Amino acid sequence: MKNKFKLALQRSRPISISLSPNVEKDDVLLALNLLIRPWKWKKGKEIKILENEFANYLGVKYAVSFNSGRSALFAILKALELPEKSNIFFQAFTCNASINPALWLKLNPIYVDCNQENFNIDIDDLKKNIQNNPEAKILIIQHTFGTPANMKEILKVAEENNLILIEDCAHALGAQYYGKMLGTFGKAGFFSFSRDKVISCVYGGMAVTNDPSLAKKLLQLQGKFRQPGTFWILQQLLHPILLYFIILPIYIFFNLGKLFLIFTQILHILSKAVSYEEKQGKMPNYFPKALPNALAISALNQFSKLDKFYIHRKKLFDYYLENLKNTDFVLPEVSREYKPSYLRFTIRHPDAHKIIYNAWHGENILLGDWYTTVIAPFDTNLDKMHYKEGSCLNAEILAETTLNLPTHINIKIEDAERIVNFLKQWK
Numbered sequence: 001m002k003n004k005f006k007l008a009l010q011r012s013r014p015i016s017i018s019l020s021p022n023v024e025k026d027d028v029l030l031a032l033n034l035l036i037r038p039w040k041w042k043k044g045k046e047i048k049i050l051e052n053e054f055a056n057y058l059g060v061k062y063a064v065s066f067n068s069g070r071s072a073l074f075a076i077l078k079a080l081e082l083p084e085k086s087n088i089f090f091q092a093f094t095c096n097a098s099i100n101p102a103l104w105l106k107l108n109p110i111y112v113d114c115n116q117e118n119f120n121i122d123i124d125d126l127k128k129n130i131q132n133n134p135e136a137k138i139l140i141i142q143h144t145f146g147t148p149a150n151m152k153e154i155l156k157v158a159e160e161n162n163l164i165l166i167e168d169c170a171h172a173l174g175a176q177y178y179g180k181m182l183g184t185f186g187k188a189g190f191f192s193f194s195r196d197k198v199i200s201c202v203y204g205g206m207a208v209t210n211d212p213s214l215a216k217k218l219l220q221l222q223g224k225f226r227q228p229g230t231f232w233i234l235q236q237l238l239h240p241i242l243l244y245f246i247i248l249p250i251y252i253f254f255n256l257g258k259l260f261l262i263f264t265q266i267l268h269i270l271s272k273a274v275s276y277e278e279k280q281g282k283m284p285n286y287f288p289k290a291l292p293n294a295l296a297i298s299a300l301n302q303f304s305k306l307d308k309f310y311i312h313r314k315k316l317f318d319y320y321l322e323n324l325k326n327t328d329f330v331l332p333e334v335s336r337e338y339k340p341s342y343l344r345f346t347i348r349h350p351d352a353h354k355i356i357y358n359a360w361h362g363e364n365i366l367l368g369d370w371y372t373t374v375i376a377p378f379d380t381n382l383d384k385m386h387y388k389e390g391s392c393l394n395a396e397i398l399a400e401t402t403l404n405l406p407t408h409i410n411i412k413i414e415d416a417e418r419i420v421n422f423l424k425q426w427k
């Protein structure tokens with residue numbers, strides 16, 4: 001009887017790629033501890049400690065923290081003092097969170113197509129776009145899902161065309177290209193510690209650079225942006241606690257956990273990853289902001305587990321690779337040239353959307369939908385993002401055919417086995 005109850009409880013928790021994927025018991029205890037010490041929330045020594053540890057880890061001179069990757073990119077672009085309407089190259093097959101900082105500064109995104117092999121920027125299409133937009137000065141390189149972009153070619157193209165290179169490492173903390181850390185190739189790089197990234201403190205980000213004058217401006221902006229309000233910090237501290245103790249254990253049980261999550265988000269007790277305003281290209285009032293000390297403490301705890309997370313992610317990645325090899329799924333590229341972050345195991349299949357739907361409705365398995373539209377999430381207003389339909393055909397095909405499998409620390413091999421068995425039905 002006791003065992004049956006335990007099993008029922010286990011089954012009411014979904015296998016999920018999102019929903020606080022990196023959070024473990026120690027993170028929850030830390031959040032509880034911080035909850036009762038509000039004097040630590042805004043100011044404290046941990047912000048600088050995190051910045052220093054981060055800079056040392058990457059081997060860069062400067063790391064400046066913000067409350068998100070969005071704020072970090074906003075700060076980098078602002079520090080570069082670009083005139084309004086300046087053109088910036090971004091790849092399509094991305095998230096509105098990477099485009100919005102440019103829009104908020106009244107800059108103009110130009111979309112370059114991606115390749116179908118590793119979801120990163122297509123070099124030939126980049127060259128074409130440079131020819132058509134010779135006045136553009138900035139190139140943002142996204143390392144999609146933590147797989148390094150072809151930096152050898154990109155550096156060459158950037159140098160030949162005097163482009164300032166910024167790396168979007170939101171998915172790529174710890175990843176390397178020919179032994180060099182991603183985030184260290186260009187003028188600047190930025191990272192994300194949001195809820196489903198390599199490490200997470202619900203909301204957080206870091207800008208990095210070796211350029212002293214850029215670093216000086218970033219630090220000035222960090223001071224000018226100030227920190228988000230007390231209630232916002234409380235929201236983020238409550239996130240792991242409510243997910244761990246209430247939402248996840250009853251998530252599937254008559255959908256109670258899911259309803260509770262929606263309810264708490266409507267009441268603003270918990271935050272959303274992306275707001276309605278952002279899907280329309282607008283800026284919510286909690287951007288751009290500096291990183292509060294409480295979230296720096298959470299991020300430091302997660303950062304100390306980076307190697308453990310990496311080993312776990314790689315183990316699951318290899319498991320999927322081995323067990324899906326004789327199926328109709330197109331599996332991710334593996335190369336000796338680089339070390340990915342293994343953030344997600346991304347595969348392709350003509351029925352991708354149907355598979356995601358059936359996994360959830362039939363099996364209580366929440367697979368990843370990065371990305372089911374060229375600029376995610378699916379209800380993002382593409383006009384407001386300045387995206388013209390048909391302009392990046394590879395990205396549009398990928399959006400119809402891509403899904404991702406979880407590799408995070410809370411996924412056990414048994415969970416991966418259930419996912420693989422489900423997927424094999426689609427062979």
Ligand SMILES: Cc1ncc(COP(=O)(O)O)c(C=O)c1O
Binds near residue numbers: 097205
């Ligand atoms: C590719 C990419 N770039 C940038 C961001 C922005 O990061 P953050 O969520 O920390 O603002 C995200 C995250 O949503 C992302 O996926």
